[in-house]
Amino acid sequence: MREYFDLELANLNNRLIGMGTLVEKAIKDAVEMITNGNEELLKAAREQEEVINSSENKIQNQCIRLLLHQAPVAADLRYVSSALKMITDLERIGDQAIDIAEMTQYIRNRSSVVNMTHIQEMAEQAAKMVTLAIDAFVKKDIDLAQTVSRSDDVIDGLFDKVKNETVELIHSNKELGCEAIDLMMIAKYLERIGDHAVNIAEWVAFSITGSREF
Amino acid sequence: MDKFTIDKMNLYYGKFHALKDVTLHMPENKITAFIGPSGCGKSTLLKSLNRMNDLVEGCKITGDIRLDGEDIYGNMDVNVLRKRVGMVFQKANPFPMSVYDNIAFGPRTHGIKSKRELDRIVEESLRDAAIWDELKDRLKKSALGLSGGQQQRLCIARALAVKPEVLLMDEATSALDPISTGKIEELCLKLKDDYTIIMVTHNMQQALRVSDNTAFFLLGEMVEYNTTDAVFSSPKDKRTEEYITGRFG
Numbered sequence: 001m002r003e004y005f006d007l008e009l010a011n012l013n014n015r016l017i018g019m020g021t022l023v024e025k026a027i028k029d030a031v032e033m034i035t036n037g038n039e040e041l042l043k044a045a046r047e048q049e050e051v052i053n054s055s056e057n058k059i060q061n062q063c064i065r066l067l068l069h070q071a072p073v074a075a076d077l078r079y080v081s082s083a084l085k086m087i088t089d090l091e092r093i094g095d096q097a098i099d100i101a102e103m104t105q106y107i108r109n110r111s112s113v114v115n116m117t118h119i120q121e122m123a124e125q126a127a128k129m130v131t132l133a134i135d136a137f138v139k140k141d142i143d144l145a146q147t148v149s150r151s152d153d154v155i156d157g158l159f160d161k162v163k164n165e166t167v168e169l170i171h172s173n174k175e176l177g178c179e180a181i182d183l184m185m186i187a188k189y190l191e192r193i194g195d196h197a198v199n200i201a202e203w204v205a206f207s208i209t210g211s212r213e214f
Numbered sequence: 215m216d217k218f219t220i221d222k223m224n225l226y227y228g229k230f231h232a233l234k235d236v237t238l239h240m241p242e243n244k245i246t247a248f249i250g251p252s253g254c255g256k257s258t259l260l261k262s263l264n265r266m267n268d269l270v271e272g273c274k275i276t277g278d279i280r281l282d283g284e285d286i287y288g289n290m291d292v293n294v295l296r297k298r299v300g301m302v303f304q305k306a307n308p309f310p311m312s313v314y315d316n317i318a319f320g321p322r323t324h325g326i327k328s329k330r331e332l333d334r335i336v337e338e339s340l341r342d343a344a345i346w347d348e349l350k351d352r353l354k355k356s357a358l359g360l361s362g363g364q365q366q367r368l369c370i371a372r373a374l375a376v377k378p379e380v381l382l383m384d385e386a387t388s389a390l391d392p393i394s395t396g397k398i399e400e401l402c403l404k405l406k407d408d409y410t411i412i413m414v415t416h417n418m419q420q421a422l423r424v425s426d427n428t429a430f431f432l433l434g435e436m437v438e439y440n441t442t443d444a445v446f447s448s449p450k451d452k453r454t455e456e457y458i459t460g461r462f463g
Contacts (some may be wrong), residue, residue, distance in 0.1 A: 002460045071419060073446040074455045210448030 002158045005070050007097060016083055019055040019136035022048060023090045026097040027130055027193065032118055033101045034186075037108045037147040045101050054096035056087045075207075082207035086137070087198040089203075093130060095184050096189040096196075122158045122190040130157070131196035135202045146214045148201035154195035162187040164210065180204055217242040217380060217410040218263060225258060227270065232258050234434045236277070241429070245402055246409040247421035247442065250431035251457065259431070260382050263412065264299040265292050283378070284372030297324065300373035304385040306365035308357035308372075313340075313349050316357045316368060320376040322365050335375050343371035356392045363394025370401065374409075374442050381405065383413040387420065419456060420445050430454045 026048050030043045063084045066072060073081050100123070107114055129148050136144035162183065168181045202212040218240040224232035233255045240246045248256035258267065265286065267273045279286050284294050297320075309316050312453060314406070317336045326332060340346040345367040348401050349360075357368055373381060383402075387395040395417075402411055402424050415421050421428050422442060429439040429453075438445060438454045449455045 005460070073418070073422070073450050073458050076459050078449060 004022060005066075005072075006068075006076050008062070008066055009076065010186050012059065012066070012080070012083060015055065015062065016086065017134075017138055019052065019059060019087060019090050020137065022052050022055060023093050023097070024127070024131055025121075026052065026094050030097040030100045030104070031120070031127050034120050034123050037105070038044070039105060042101050042105055045098055049094055049098050050208050054093040059083060059087045068170045073117045078207045078210060082203040087204045088201050089199045093193050093196045096193055100186050100189050103186050107179050107186075110179055114169065114176065114183060116183075117185060118158050118161045118165065119183065119186055119190070122155055122162065122187060125151070125155045125158065126190045126193040126197070130200075133197040133200040133204065136201055137207075140204070140208055142214070143204055144210050145201035145204040145208075147200050149214055152194050152198050155191055159187050159191040215244045216240060217282065217411070219278070219280045220259075221278040221280075223259075223262070223275065223279060225267070225276075226272075226274045228272040231435050232263075233258065235302070236436045236438055238429055238436060240412060242410050243406055243408075244426040245406050245413065245424055247425035247428045247430060248412070248414045248431060249418060249439075249458075250435040251418075251422055251462075252416075253433075254287065255434040256431045257319040257384055259412050260412060262302055263382055266295050266301070268292065273397050284444060296376055297376050298377065299382060300378035301382040301384065302366070302369050302373055302386045304388055306362060306369050306389070308360070308368055310356070310358055310428060312354050313357050313360070313368060314353040316372050317375045323444075324376060337362070339367075339371040339375040342374050342405065343367045344397060344404070345371060346401055361394070363390050363397065366398060367388060367401065370398070372451075374405075378409065380410045380412065383411065383412055386415060388416060395420070400430075418446075431459065432457070 001204055029045045029048070032038055033159075063080050066080050070076070107116075129151055132144055132151075133148045135141070136148060146150055164179045166184045166187075169176055169183070206212045207214060215429055216239045220236055220238045223233060223236045223444070224231065227347065229305065237444060246400055250256050252320070261267050262275060262279060263286075267275070275287060281290075281298065284290060288420060292425070299432075309319060311319075317339050318332045321332060321335050326335070337346060337350075348364060357365065360368060366389075370381070370386075386400050399420060402413070405411060412424065413421075425442045427439065428442040428445040430437045430445065430449075430453075432453055438449060438451045440450070445454060446458060
């Protein structure tokens, strides 16, 4: 019975890595949209979102089945419950990556004067955090998870810069109000992606040690 | 407050060292579960708590076991100890007599003769064991005609009739169906307001559902003792982790 359970856990692990890879791709596509405005990517990203949602459903069903059939305890319980929590964060990151891509396209189509430099930095930082969080999960590396948690301050700092720039943008050109709001929302989504990455890192820590604190 | 304290206890069956340097303090009005593979010493330890091992030839115990601070292997009268520390076994063992006489047996042994008093004790004990409603019309019937689950709850009622302070349960539900098991588990949760319960169980889900604290034993050694939540969510010792996750045992 333990052998069967171990196989199921290995399968769950592979599915989580798969979902993590999809989400990493979604956020990298969003970064690419911000940097180069590649419209083809938006279509691909929308398709990707469905695959991410379907992946979340499959993993969720598998976790519930394992909780029901195996009544896991100790590290097994921590792993399955962490998986259940992490997929919610991963799915949210996927959704936000799409929203960012769509709003970026809107801004790029309407105006070329909006400065995206700090948004780009935020996006790169958010992508890095997500990649690190997924790496921490794959390698079961608590130090890596802690690095994600610490780097949240960087993205929060960039968020404040974008906020100030948005205020300036509205002051300087009232016609760009819509773009300014979208810019702020993109920044907020990126900041939230950072928070989701920290959540994932904390669940990695819980899975390893039983505590979400580092 | 600790009800039972065990310090540096060793138990030998002849040359066999069955319990090794066990130190364990069990709090009052809590349920403590002993878990571990067969032969790990958990039942042996349970039996030591009301000196059931006294009759085993070659059994030698060293160290200290105290009930409310009093050494149970010192000057304590073993009959007084067994009145204070009741026991329920794996297999229900009703006496071949009526339901009423099963419950009244202990109090009568301790000198209670008044019918009114015995009636009160029988009703109260059966109510405490959550079986009064099922048996109130069958008090004069033989206890041997009851179902397995009813017999086991009758045995719990019989143990409660002498007003013990501690109830020892040695795999008390392992021979019962899930409904009877559920009733006894609920009963344990109710009884812990008034009693201290120490149970040996092979059913880890039962330990999880019912107990406050869990001690894991292996090869006569107490490997880990902590709150049940801690033992089953984040065990400190690798051997505990391997046992409860089914990797050995």
